[in-house]
Amino acid sequence: MPEEFKCGYIALMGFPNVGKSTLLNRLVGEKLAITSPKPQTTRQRLLGIVNRPEAQLLFLDTPGVLDPKGALNASLVAAALKALAEADLVVWLVEPRPPAADDRVLLPQLRRLDRPLIMVINKIDTVAKPRLLPLISAYHEMFPGAPIIPLSALLGDGVAELMAEIVKLLPASPPLYPPDQETDSTERFLTAELIRERVLHHTSEEIPHAVAVQVEEFDESRRPHLVRIRAVIFVERNSQKGILIGKQGRMLKAIGAEARGEIEALLGAKVFLELWVKVWKNWRKDPKALRALGLQG
Ligand SMILES: Nc1nc2c(ncn2[C@@H]2O[C@H](COP(=O)(O)OP(=O)(O)OP(=O)(O)O)[C@@H](O)[C@H]2O)c(=O)[nH]1
Numbered sequence: 001m002p003e004e005f006k007c008g009y010i011a012l013m014g015f016p017n018v019g020k021s022t023l024l025n026r027l028v029g030e031k032l033a034i035t036s037p038k039p040q041t042t043r044q045r046l047l048g049i050v051n052r053p054e055a056q057l058l059f060l061d062t063p064g065v066l067d068p069k070g071a072l073n074a075s076l077v078a079a080a081l082k083a084l085a086e087a088d089l090v091v092w093l094v095e096p097r098p099p100a101a102d103d104r105v106l107l108p109q110l111r112r113l114d115r116p117l118i119m120v121i122n123k124i125d126t127v128a129k130p131r132l133l134p135l136i137s138a139y140h141e142m143f144p145g146a147p148i149i150p151l152s153a154l155l156g157d158g159v160a161e162l163m164a165e166i167v168k169l170l171p172a173s174p175p176l177y178p179p180d181q182e183t184d185s186t187e188r189f190l191t192a193e194l195i196r197e198r199v200l201h202h203t204s205e206e207i208p209h210a211v212a213v214q215v216e217e218f219d220e221s222r223r224p225h226l227v228r229i230r231a232v233i234f235v236e237r238n239s240q241k242g243i244l245i246g247k248q249g250r251m252l253k254a255i256g257a258e259a260r261g262e263i264e265a266l267l268g269a270k271v272f273l274e275l276w277v278k279v280w281k282n283w284r285k286d287p288k289a290l291r292a293l294g295l296q297g
């Protein structure tokens, strides 16, 4: 091991939908986190471990920081803040747009952090090059002293530069996890997330927010020949249940087929997936439900 081995937690933070989970997957080189064009996709902290000869990087994907109204939103923000408290270093992601009012509200708080901050301007594949320079200087003005890295989490441009900057700023420490570990999440949790991602993909408006997934049975006694999984998709109202099941069960069938493919890739095993849709009235407002679904402390 080199003398100055480095290791630490890096929190990926920012407003909803800026691409934190896409960046986590890109950094880790695996699909660990689910992503979607809908805001509030991520609901819990997720650890992704990257091993380098000179460093072990412990990335924390976090829920987008948003207005903490409602019990679920409050617990999302709490999860993000908890990751922040764990972090040795913060990577703050922004859209490739000039700083807005919200950024200005956050600025003083980010400055008060007593740990290094890196600003990432993500999604640069969506802006013309000449528009990038003024953006960089606008953020530089807001965060003097912080490295500013333009990047495309989707295509990978700028990711090597970000890695190098992070390694520079990490504390010297021996590795905290074994070199073959990728995350501390259970396969059960990652499975539930992959199902939820497929639901988000097929639904719109309030349904994505009203959905929670729980794996009730995960039978791996015949692995790798077969893993039998039974999962429940919870929604808040009967009407949502009808939409999710679809005409002659078509929607649920499509969700199940796609999710099964993803879960098989995750587990490296054949999967039999049984999906049920159940109504849990207003679960998002119910602290008991949030606890049962693993969404609160
Ligand atoms: N064009 C482009 N799209 C991106 C990039 N990074 C992420 N996206 C897209 O932006 C959307 C949101 O990405 P996510 O990674 O789910 O965003 P997030 O910040 O984790 O969102 P929350 O978990 O809801 O807070 C998805 O549709 C991504 O494909 C990028 O570099 N370029």
Ligand SMILES: [Mg+2]
Pocket: 020, 021, 022, 033, 034, 035, 041, 042, 061, 062, 063, 064
């Ligand atoms: Mg996310």
